[in-house]
Amino acid sequence: MNKGSSDKKTAGLVYTALTICLILLGTVLFRIPIPMTQGYVHLGDTMIYLGVLMLGRRHGAAAAGLGSALADVLGGFAFWAPWSLVIKALMAFVTGLIIEKSTGGSKDKLITVSAMTAGGIIMCAGYLAAETVMYGSFAAAVVGLPWNIGQFAVGILLSTAIYSVLRKLRVS
DSSP, X not given: OOHHHHHHHHHHHHXXXXXXXXXXXXXXXXXXXXXXXXXXXXXXXXHHHHHHHHHOHHHHHHHHHHHHHHHHHHTTOGGXXXXXXXXXXXXXXXXXXXXXXXXXXXXXXXXXHHHHHHHHHHHHHHHHHHHHHHHSOHHHHHTTHHHHHHHHHHHHHHHHHHHHHHHHTTOX
């Protein structure tokens, strides 16, 4: 067995686990309730985007889905956990896929922001569909849409700022 390969796998697992925790904390600790809905906005998307930038699409998607689902369970919204698992994993995977295919892995800002926006649109569409099913009403689901857009927009701004600092510090 190649020791270098084993070390890389272990490091990938550890970084993914840490990112799951960051997503969980960003979602549970920084909640702002949305008026007229049962939902809330949070900083979990910031951590999801940061995870994708640092870990890539596969590990980033695993962390996004698991961290978001755990946040739902531990935050008292367990009925949303299956939806979040799929929606947030897909959001991260698509974001990472666009970045990796468009730039060969380099982090060009315009492509990165475009990829994050595409991931955010997928998240909005996913929760719109989920809320339509859960609430039994498309009109009720639409009420949360602007909040989801704002949440991923703030996530883009904060994650790109944090990532820029981490790159300058040579952490990423």
